[in-house]
Amino acid sequence: MSDLFWILISAMVVNNFTLALFLGLCPFMGVSGRVATALRMGGANIFVLVLTAIAAWFLNRFILVDAPYLRIISFIVVIASLVQLVEMVVKKFSPTLFRELGIFLPLMTTNCAILGFAIFQTNRGYGLVQGLFFAIGAGLGLTLALVLMASIREQTELAIVPNLARGLGVVLIIAGTLSLAFMGFAGLFTS
């Protein structure tokens, strides 16, 4: 039990995919303009991660035992089809959200956070339950980073940012400072 708890916390804050491992930076920069959008992007990420965890476990258990060299390509294929699924669902149920997320929804296919997650899960030899906790933790971590960034960006929208840093420049500085702050979680619950 404490092992599962540690996996969750570790993926969420200690080894936060965005702020500690610097994975999945494109949605982090791209859809962090509004808190509501960021929250839904986080939700989509959690959904894809959970499905990926199940699919990756299945692939590792039954198929890739015989053909480990197919690992990355099969992961990408599986993730791409999962993202297609999410895209269709989102397009059907919330056209507004579909437009807000824009290119970043299909781009989840090539999102390094998702592929990285599948590879981490394989390398650490997680079982199905551990993988699910890892997925939820990683997804919550991505959501946390996105939402924090979005709320800060909403606040700094009215700030008189110097010309040279306007736009993505100041976003990168905020991301760097957030990452510095998350260094405080290093080594949490390991001793």
Added chain:
Amino acid sequence: MSTLSNVPIGAAPAHSAPFHPETPRLELTASPHVHSADSTMRIMWTVVISLMPIVAASVVFFGISALLVIAAAVAGALVTERVTGPRNTLRDGSALITGLLLGLVLPAGMPLWMPFLGGVVAIGFGKVIFGGLGQNVFNPALVGRAFLQAAFPIAITTWPTSGSGLFALRGDNFALPLMSASAPDVVTAATPLGLLKFEQTGTDLWPLLIGNTGGSLGETSALLILLCGGYLAWKRYLDWRIPVSILATTGVLSGTLWMIDGARYPDPLFMLFSGGLMLGAVYMATDMVTSPVTRAGAWIFGAGIGALVVLIRAWGGLPEGVMYAILLMNAMVPFINRWTRPRVFGTPGRRSRA
């Protein structure tokens, strides 16, 4: 234009007044009606003055090196503010406070170019990049400190002992950038929190209160910081709710842990008076720009910092977490402000709107 607000609207200028000056008349003036002598400049310089006893104490404990480190941090902050910031912002004293606070959270033995660089990063990436005073998200001094912690983890955790002469250097203060510091004969000591974390040794309460323990310049004397902060709180230049909430949360949570397992977790008084908690709670967290605007928000903000401090100190890999706790809660401030937004008078409340 500046005299416009003093002229009663609707009243004719005095020299052309047709009526007797004694006649009571209705004066209609534009707001604001209640004036206060407080201004950004006055508040900032009062804070600077209130920091002076702490600076003096650090010089008493750590000698001339303390003054050098603080001066280097201040110089870095002021130069950056002057070069990159908007015009005439040096006078408001906010960059000076950033420099002083940054200097006070560094150890005395650092090569001077590091505090200088920290000051540059603090003002440049902590404040100017967001548009200057009043628009920054994170406390600038802590941004500088976090940068130095990440860049020079060894130099920033080499704590000299207090005492041993006013003019003795506490480290190779004059090492050149990117050169390895020649190791002078300096007695170093772990901080009380480091002793606890890595060697399971406690420290008595009295040295913690007075401040003659190992540690950063200004984080050692809890009593003096409380006195100086009390003065600011009395002048209402800092929101007393934030430090009270931080200290109460830390005390209650660490007290609970201590009662559960007294051998593993330190007692709450040690938690309160060790490390940077006092300086952080009184001077860093109460930064007007980076703390919540509402009263309820101030309580939540402080409670969050206290909880994070206990979390990082008790279970984290680092002995001290006040800096990270404050930075993390700084990031939460937009959220806290949103949650605690007061109801506009005359509008239906959140519940009745449904």
